[in-house]
Amino acid sequence: MSVDAADDPVQFDDVTGSESDTFPKPRAHGAAVMNHLADVDDSTAQGSDRGTLYDRSLAYWREHIGDRDLEPHVAVDDFEVDWLPPGDYALVLTSSRWKAGTGRGDDYRSYYEQHLKLREWGPEDDDGERELRKPALALHVEIMPQFRDMVYKSGDPLECPYGEGTRLLAWTTWAEDPFEIERRMYDALRAVYGTDAVDLDDRVDDARRVPKAEAHIRFAIGKKNAAVETLEQSKQLIDWGGESEIDAHQRRQQEGWLEALVESDRWHLLGFDPQRYSTEVKIYQANQWHKKPKTDPFHHPKLEASYAGVDRGELPHVSEWDDVLEHLRTVVATHARWAGIDRSDLVADDFFDGPESAPWEFERPTGRRNMLRQRYEDLATDIYREALKESTTAVYDILRVIAEHDGANYDTLVERTGLARSTVRYHVRRLAETGVVSREGNPVMVF
Template identity: 80%
Template sequence: MNHLADVKNPDADRPDDRGTLYGQSVGYWRKHVGDVDQGPHVVVEDFDADWLPPGNYALVLTSSRWKAGIGLGDDYRAYFEQHLMLREWELDEDDEKQLRKPPLALHIEIMPQFHDMVYKSGDALKCPYGEGTRLLAWTTWAEDPMEIERRMYDALRAVYGADAVDLNYRVDDARRILKVEAHIRFNIDKKGAAVDTLEQSKQLIDWGGHSEIEAHQKRQKEGWLEALIESNRWNLLGFEPQRYSTEVKIYQAKQWHKRPQSDPFHHPKLEASYAGVDRGKLPHVSEWDDILDHLRTVVATHARWAGIERSDLVEDDYFDGPTSPSWQFERPTGRRQMLQRRYDDVATEIYREALKESTTAVYDILGVIAEYDGATYEELVQRVGLSKPTVRHHVRRLAENGVVYRSGNPVMVFFVSEAVLDRAREILRKVQPKDMAEDLDERAKERRENRQEDADKVDEESVANSDESSDDDTIGFEYLTRLNASIHDVAYLLECEQIDDQDVRVRIDELPPPLQ
């Protein structure tokens, strides 16, 4: 991010006329495009720069309504920011240029910064670096922040003229970092281990407490397609504390499975990126090396934990693979002990659930999930013989205790990692060493029969009560078995205070002692 304090005519009535780069960009738009619907407009048909890979490139311009403007109430008029973007082109069969986004991306935003501007609400726009032009730039595979700025300035000068960017107006304190990333590409044979390692990190950060973590996984039959974690508590794994969030992900190109193994894009990438700050200023460009060192440490450490060797690295256009320079880093210690303590906690919870004397329901649910390495609610209902609300209740408790997680639509239930899955299978064998598949089938059959008997009994009582009662006696209550809910759902809603004591009735005759 840059800020140019380039107001040359501060007394001009219109912000556009104050001599800024922003004003120049708006004037260019009005002269050459004029209509938002006409974008993207090609402003430089053959753009060339020494930092571009071989190919044919163009610069295109679009415009969009910005968050601030001038005037109040019905007189409010929003300003428009300008977007300058790099595109690669090739000729089609009709010799027409077809534009596409290139691997080396560049996107520049040009925005106004004037004290007399307001938001639509009437609140004043804050200009932390004074009046002038604000510039944001995103690009890929830049070695340092100066390279990002150089690309931005080259593109701006190609469109608005050689004198468009005067660095004498640049405010050094406003030179802030929007995003940094470090990555490796590695052999697809190690994808499963890498994703499992990232999943373990997610569990450990979450288990360590005091963290706000966002995670996303998508699982397909051929294996893990993607894994992503964003957190500001990587120090819980032994990394140096940072004041910004770090995102770590494993991903592959679209249609990667249709590419041969000799194609680099058949293989996944492990990437760590700086993901912004919750409060305060973005990092200054002088902090670039420190941020990059942290990201490289996170990537290299997870690669080491996943067993990715140098020979597993895959070369592509922007990564040298096995011949790439080694990253010097100090690997955090104690992960093995943390994982052991974490899995011991989960194992204890599995033992507790599987050994319950009052019911074998949870034991059977765990067994089905372990047998098939994941199961839907419908599969659990079919195999275990419980109602769907009851299955959902038990799964919810298991998820809250860190034993399983739920994903997808329809919902699939999995153990939280391969290690926990293996441990669960071992525990279930110890708890019921003689248990066979036919035993599970027999218990499921008995549960279904009991549910049917309960439903029939309720139907008979409901008919009898309806004959004896008048409409005046009806106050809106219904038998639980007639509803798509279980007693566990009722208890949960009571606990969440979504219903209260006046919403639940209990028969007082022939009740067991705890309810009398």
């Protein structure tokens, strides 16, 4: 759902501030780093004879694979490096049609980018065979050409902002800094294409950019409803503040069930430091999570903030990594605080220490309760004016759920608000006595 900005944005400057807080440090998760190698040896050469890493990767593909039907190709069947957890790993190669090529019209021919991927060997089956699977610590390196004689299919010339050579893009998980991402990328490239495949003297420092970064916590499922409601409140407040378009979703994705998602470039309306990129905050769970026991970490949801590129201007440089992660971690920790998630509610897994995570100091935005009060007061309805009489947001949440569902039973109110059933019953009874809501039927529906 896309929510348009308000015509008359509300100013929160008089209610927002910040205060120092401490929370277990959210874990860096998925991230990507881009490099450009100015590695053209012969600028007068054509085709794949310019001496670049891309040329070397294409020559390897032609010699060892030669047919896309033979992909994925196991390039290294025993990949050993010190940054991998225990296990047996391999590097595989695939290719895909790239966005640019040579020629025009019927003579247009696309170039192909090369994909180098980390895989883990599974256990042997009854026939002694082992399947390759994607590991928890992922790595995917894209190798792309950057030549000025290339064109898009439309005929427009390929843009080469950092000159000619090879563009590299590495996607990985569980890396705490961009230099670790680069190290993993170089290790994989050298394992396949030779120890001299990457010459750091060819690396253009200004091209070392961060297209993606994430930070998250895993928390007990009993806090999920409160977290979803907190994120819903943030969505409403940003929309009320205006100047932004918000995307909100609840759908099944490939990785599991997405409970809630808000993407905006105006999180500063809630008191966070302004950023030049959009931030996405989501709550999601693993596929088939409900079939896993509560002792399994994957039974429990994640709260994650991520950055994925910019609409205008340049991507953050690797030197800005700490600032990017600071913002993402602050958004995660603050929403956890707002949702009542404490250290004891965190759940450890293979990469996140949960309640044993190191303490982390951050500046938490304040004034949320006042913002919520202003939000509901601005709606100017008798129902929300009744809600303003309470010193808690419980009534706000109960009334909003009733309004969204055109009536709700006690089970729905408990699930959507995260409140105890006794608390829900108390507020519903009081609201019914004052005529704000009515109770009908058996089981009781509240309208």
